[in-house]
Amino acid sequence: xxxxxxxxxxxxxxxxxxxxxxxxxxxxxxxxxxxxxxxxxxxxxxxxxxxxxxxxxxxxxxxxxxxxxxxxxxxxxxxxxxxxxxxxxxxxxxxxxxxxxxxxxxxxxxxxxxxxxxxxxxxxxxxxxxxxxxxxxxxxxxxxxxxxxxxxxxxxxxxxxxxxxxxxxxxxxxxxxxxxxxxxxxxxxxxxxxxxxxxxxxxx
Ligand code: DGL
Numbered sequence: 001x002x003x004x005x006x007x008x009x010x011x012x013x014x015x016x017x018x019x020x021x022x023x024x025x026x027x028x029x030x031x032x033x034x035x036x037x038x039x040x041x042x043x044x045x046x047x048x049x050x051x052x053x054x055x056x057x058x059x060x061x062x063x064x065x066x067x068x069x070x071x072x073x074x075x076x077x078x079x080x081x082x083x084x085x086x087x088x089x090x091x092x093x094x095x096x097x098x099x100x101x102x103x104x105x106x107x108x109x110x111x112x113x114x115x116x117x118x119x120x121x122x123x124x125x126x127x128x129x130x131x132x133x134x135x136x137x138x139x140x141x142x143x144x145x146x147x148x149x150x151x152x153x154x155x156x157x158x159x160x161x162x163x164x165x166x167x168x169x170x171x172x173x174x175x176x177x178x179x180x181x182x183x184x185x186x187x188x189x190x191x192x193x194x195x196x197x198x199x200x201x202x203x204x
Contacts, residue, residue: 001026003062003089005053006118007038008148010181011068013204018066028060037144039115039180040070050076051083058089067093070114070179070203074121097202098177099127107199109134109173113170114179116141124177136171140164140180147182164191168188171195175199 002022004015008031015029034051035041040045050072054065065087067073067080073093080091102110110133112124121141128135143164146157168176178184185204191200 001017001028001029001061001065002064003030003054003057004068005030005057005072006068006181007031007036007049007071008033008144008182010112010144010147010183010185011066013181013184013202014049014066014068016203026061028057028062030057033148034146037115037141038069038146039139039141041071041117043075043121045107046072046075047079050080054080054083054087054091055181056090058087063089065089065091068181069118069119070094070204071077071121073133074118074123082131085187094181094203095127095179098179098201099124100199102128102177103131104134105175107133109136109171109175111171111173111198112137112179113140113164113168113183115139115144118179124179128173130171136173138164138167138168140183142160143186144180144182147185152185157186160194161186161189165190169198173198175201177201178203 073095077093116139119137125135151157
């Protein structure tokens with residue numbers, strides 16, 4: 001059984017794709033809304049939530065834990081992987097496959113949008129530092145709150161999205177990583193704003 005966790009509804013984008021790929025598998029999804037938003041919490045708190053979430057999913061029968069949340073993958077991905085044998089599960093994060101995709105591409109200038117926590121962790125600049133890729137990072141703290149409240153197709157959300165994205169577009173990035181599960185729910189709007197020149201990478 002796959003156990004997926006996120007801080008809220010964002011990780012459902014990961015669930016939907018996994019369900020398509022493994023139609024016969026069982027899934028359990030945990031949206032830890034009691035501690036939302038993860039993006040504003042400390043490294044220590046995120047590790048603590050990630051461990052509790054994994055133990056909970058394991059107690060419900062999960063053998064594979066998917067950390068759908070980027071903030072949790074940034075702060076607790078390596079830590080949870082180091083606890084695999086104690087937990088008795090296999091742990092998967094969303095950042096490692098994204099880094100592999102970027103490494104195998106021809107991207108020269110990369111934009112990264114994420115929560116304050118993910119951007120402050122510096123996970124992308126640190127992990128890609130030897131590849132000669134220019135990385136422009138933009139925290140977008142207002143988006144997760146709007147999405148969690150269901151404000152997907154509103155003028156207010158679109159205007160805040162433009163406020164965050166237009167500076168990245170001006171810098172002529174080649175690709176943009178949606179480094180927060182919640183942003184997958186705004187992918188159509190993000191693609192529209194960035195235009196056809198920019199490859200939008202959705203880690204889900
Ligand atoms: N959806 C989470 C992520 O991917 C974080 C949103 C939040 O709780 O701040 O980073």
